[in-house]
Amino acid sequence: MTTVHRLADELLALLHREDPFAATAVGVHGHDHELPDLSEAGGLARRSAAEDIARRATALDGQDDVTRAVVVQQAAALVARVDARLVEHTLAFPLTSPAGTLLHHLPQARPDGVDGERAHLDRLAAVPAHLATAAERHRTGVAAGRLPLARAGRAAVANLDRYLAGPDPLRAPALTGTRVAERERLLADVVRPAFARYREVVATELVPRGRPDEQSGLCWLPDGGAVYESLVRVHTTTDRTPEELHRTGWDLLGELDAEYVEIGSRVFGAATATEVRQRLRTDPTLRWRSAADVLSTARETVERAERAAPGWFARVPAGRCAVEPVPDDEAPSVSAYYSRPALDGSRPGTFFANTHRAEERERFTAEAVAFHEAVPGHHVQLALAQEVEELPMLRRLADVNAHVEGWALYAERLADEMGLYSGDLARLGMLAEDSLRAARLVVDTGLHARGWTRRRAVEFLLDHTLLSEVDAGVEVDRYAEWPGQALSYAVGRLEIQRLRARAERALGTAFDLAAFHDLVLTSGPLPMTVLAEVVEDWLALISRSSSHPVRCAAPVQCPQSRNRP
Template identity: 80%
Template structure:
């Protein structure tokens, strides 16, 4: 094993210690009894370890092409961990399901399905550790408040409401089937120490944080101590570029203007519309474009995924070994999330799964359903994440690296690729594709608006309502997500623009010899890569004398 591979494995182990619930979801052993260590001392230790790994990797020389790529991934992932610690988001994030202490805990544990005696014992040990975990979370919130890093008050209220729903049941942690006496032990834990711990944590948010929380007029990081520097660092983590907030804000506005012409082109055929606003209003107002039932949501999702799977062979040299499952978003999560994808377990115990949101289906538009399925499932996240896990000869870190610009950039690229593949069922579905593009362009504007320009929540909501197809309920979910996951929303469009730029460069360099399936193979089979590293990989494959400029 080479030195750089050992460092990759060392860093991956550190990342699994940072998030043992994610390790369990992947099927990685050794962490099934653990919960994340949210303590400041634990974070400082991980930061020191990550910095040491990054320095050792940076000092390596004499590496081959693949080893150099691995080194770059190690350094980027290690420094991303450092940035996460320095951001101190745990101190003021309380509501969002994927980033808040309670939300991430419930989301992660609800996915666990222990099989075998050891796994069941570990699961029960995790339940028993919840009181200590939530007590540490409460202490971090108090420390953050004392330092001026307060949560937004309305999100504190949302967290309280979410915890009230959990405490009222049914408990999603009762989902796993356990054997024999283990069922009684789980019931004792859930009805006793776990329930009491969540109730105490709820009281901390309700009585200590909400009364002094930030107003809706100050939801962004720029209102917190050192918030501007934190946001710039998180922007670099999520985009893996040096593009700053002002540049990204302008790019979003330019894209929205460009999309207006596409809306009119397609909307004139469908509705006879002459402006983008008219197209969006028709799409929002037509009751025929709402779902009739949750079952219709799921059947459409499954049919769209199957259609994409059948067409993939001519566009990809490799496809995942396992098909993509389609399931509804769990009831306890559905009010606060959009559709999402969970990658397959490494041990094959769980397939890659697209979770379609059936909550209040009759109030949701369905025109974006196909684009969302192409993004979350095939040829989007399922192809990228499953193929990365199946790649041979790569350190495991290369398969599992959490690089948002690559992962989300590919999935957004997949929405447009699906149009090239002829997968959309008609112009209405293609308007849904434009609506998803508008959302990702608006994210550049709103995320930077909130965290760098000091926008109010109302400004963010109004911009999303004016420039996207989202319903009022979905806009509020989106904006609240941006508040508590700063910078992540930037990754989608930045990643897609870079993949498109690199494809254009390769097409220009290779001319008639360009093979799109081979390009996709190159992009997908090296695992997630920082955008700067992906550029080097593509340019080595299809050299061009003058790099295709970044026009954004």
């Protein structure tokens, strides 16, 4: 008999075939020798399988409605990714481009034992076919008018030139015995020549045909408007339109300006939000002294949050969050990030703080970033979800951007309620991070739905965020090649805040914040529409019980009885 949990497992296996790196990262073995299949035939086969799973799941009414809804949404997201054909014109961003994903993920592998090392070597041997398929997809895109950005092509060439000229980061995974020599042979004779051939395709075939900066968004491509609307639904898991999201971004920025004035007047004596942001952007005393300072502050901030967390969460992850620097080879092109723990406990959840050119980076955002990436943000969320053994594995690992990034942005504000920020300067850093996520709503929809030029998007970020000229350009280039993902942060945060306010109104003095957090986190990453139904069912259950059984599990004072700011 087919059950919804069996379909969830079937879909997860399909998702891991789509992205074998994701399987390796969490310790789901069986795909460690594979690279993503970028071929059109492979994508269409996965699309057909996903539609079939969704169709069968829809027919299984009444088994486990939450899991069924997650299966249907995750299958629809896979279909949308295939239909978007982003692989045809994505060249530079490390997390989405064909060459970039290889150089990002392969050095992070930690092969275990003879079989693991063999699988890793097989994966390296597959690089030429992978990049050749990518080149063919790019040519297909050009023929159909789905042109890449010329700027992205030039950036990809520069990245590949750095890789080919420098120490090879693909030597990073430790191997043993004769497999070390085999890896060296593969890198020299197979892998690096494949990257060189791909580089020539990008430089000679794609850059000359690339779109100009004035046409940075999807709306300039055939069917780009429809593709963008589909990706908006994937990343927000709502029915909100690009126009609605554009206006929401403007509204949020207006609200933040008032907060900048309130806090900035105390810190700098500034009278306007523009003055506060200008001071934060230009004051040299607000930069780091060294890379060591970046790491020590990150570790101290995470430890402070870990000590406070039990009072605000019914459960916290069993494993602590490690803090490490972003690897040198990728530090110039990425921001701080979190890597979830391996399911078998062999690798901890890790917050990677970026120490690259530390003296040029602002320090006032460090605490907000740590709260977002580590505790009470991604680490509490993702590591805890993986520990909920009663959930199907799909529910524990689902890639639902609105829930994942929405929670992490919510956590930045929650940290303020928890009294975790060291002072008003750090709270201005919280506003800086908030401004970026609000501005992303405007910029992403501006680029992809309204046809904004790259320069207009950069200038908007300079006017409304704390980004430098260089960082604003990096931000715009990131979302030109990752359309829709920028929307997930603010949309998810707003929905979690809305549901919390709904629960507070419904329960009054019986509301338990720790229990609410437990509900949101231990249900696994959920589409926003499904999370809303879960919260409503929870409220209905409590309202039917005169004893209000859902209470704080932590042996400390419940947060709702504190005087929070």
